[in-house]
Amino acid sequence: MFRRLWSGLPPDAKFPSDLKGLGYFVNDQDEIRSIENPDNYFKFFLNRNPRICARQRFEFNHAMEDIIHKRLEHEGLLKLCLPLGAWETEPHLPIFITPDLEIRSRIIVIFGEPTHELGVLAGRVANGPGGIDEGSVMQVVRAVKLQRGSSSDDTSPGIVLANVGQTCWWPEGQRAITVTANNAVPLPSLVHRGVQHVPNVHGIPGNNSAEEHVKYVFDEVISRRANDKATVDIIATGESCEIVERFLDGEEAWNTWGNTISALVLLGPVYESEGLKNEKFKDFMAKRGRAYFLSHEPVGTPLAPPEGNSNRWIPSLGLPCYSSSEPMHTESIFVRARSHILSYLQEVALDLEYENPLLVPADCDVLLPTTERSWEELPEGEKPIVIKTNPDELEEDIRQIKRWKQFEETGKAPETDSERETEERETKKMKTKEMETEEMETEP
Template structure:
């Protein structure tokens, strides 16, 4: 009888958490390049076995994060551990970054990133590719904020807090928390194990998930580090923006937060205003002191919609606040990178509102519409029946079979009426010939690759 022992399973691959040992360096353009060929960026597909690729990526991401954290600390950011008061780093804790002079700041910017990005990271596709480490990380955001002023009467830079909405899974062997994707890359008992099991031992008290972490930030972290008279600016990115918006929908029912939150930037968020429960939050904060920056093919800064939405664009705009193009056409993780200047400039505009006055979004009369929207067949409801839609897939299949058999289709197969300009109609030209060619090649023994 065949018997395989646990010791006979292939060992999990090991990669050093060191950029130089992995074969990479950071060039003068702040981009990660290969040592053996400086023209090459990071190579993910190192092996046909996906486990080898995942383990290398885990080591590389940890090495890059070490570089980012070092740069944040040089900018005056200090790493703090949650729950507050944690001193033993071998016990479960979640790291965040807080500016050293935050206690004296009259204005504080709190940033909630995406729930799958490592602390300090905006987009690895920029960090490990064209753009570089600073541009693809929070280093560029912190640097820009430090050039701003707290208010028209306080020219000192604002305080900054970087929340950690992703790295909430405790890894005992590494004495740190990880994001869900990163946790899949930690060492396993063998290279063929199904993954690492998450139990209660992998949870951090008070920060068990993203919503609890956001709650802990508002209930404990901000009151602990920030002066009670300081104003709060909030930036949310991607699904981190969705989570913080849903939490603020409940939090702003408390009077103490209504006036402290001066502005809310939802970068890549997608929460519909009609799903929110607090009418005052929607009509006061969202409408007057919030802006959304959406993925769009339009140039960065283009006004896509006012607070009531824009039915003439395919971009989702029913967010209860003015919606702008972020300049990123597809990737949510690039929204804050592309829209950094307009987002931070708006925060500064709100902060410079004269003392005693309340900032209000201007009235937007948006005439923007997607190009060629009226010419596109966007309303499929105009085709209520199979006949008016040209028969759909059934007629297409009948056409193919008929033409393969050498029988011409009767006009009624595509609809008894003649084609009318602007009316949809199925016309197959090349497909039967292609099918015959494919069938012929398969008969000759030339199968598909």
């Protein structure tokens, strides 16, 4: 009889928590490169075991996050712990704000994607081609400092960097982490499944989710730190777009903040305006809101009015939509269209009576599938993929689907075809032969 002891389990993967210890450095182009081979960027697939790769990524992300936070503090931003008044050893999450927020006439609030660490816009840019500043909020912060607060104020706008991603408390590390990172925290062994989420241990009061955090930022941070006459500009990315929209669509929230919010910019939204109920908020979105979409068109190219554009497969989102010039990744929209986005916010801030002009979508080469065009006239990228399938292979695929269905229902999958399947297959073959025989007999 054998008994496996806990001490016999393989130890969990351990990595240093700094770039140098991980084998990387920041070169003179602000890009993270390998010390062993400076031509290489970060290498995720370090091992065939996905747990080892995830552990390296966990430490790498937090090493890069620490660099970004130090740079933000160097730019004069203040790291604030939420809930307000929480000690560093208590469950909390950090945000960054302008220290003298109460004297700013205009405040820009940035809600990143719920999967990212605080300060990171696009991980693929921050740890790859482009560099840390380009893939983080550093360039945004510097650009905002060059803007004016309002038409009657020469001071730059204040900044609030919200943290919708790190809503999970890691007790052993004494820091807030993302839900994704929570799957890669150190464990007793390499084969442990993970950490069970206990609300009283891993929750952060008032900020247990991205939805709670958005509400807390408005109701506790801005309402307490900003002055009553300050206007608020909002930028949200990815899933945060829907969260912010749902919050402002509430009657109580809009009654409180409707006269304060000056502009709304959504990057990569998908939430249709049919889901919104507050007519005043919908009217505001159409007049002083803007969305930037994934598109290969030059930045700022008009794609759809608030009612949508069927030629571009853009539904009614309730606000005018423009191209970001980023064709693939939502997280990179802010990086690509940063200057255009901030210029729009500045334009709205300097004109209290501003309303979006009538948007006429640019001519597009994307046509609906129902458009009648000959095969030769269609560009290669728009032609549907046509493949030929072997009838026997198709039949085998169907049988495999049936096996999986039986497995889901009974918990057991047949090793061979059932008698019913065999009978159906033989019957089908006989019918096919009979039809072929009839065709041959009818031929002259």
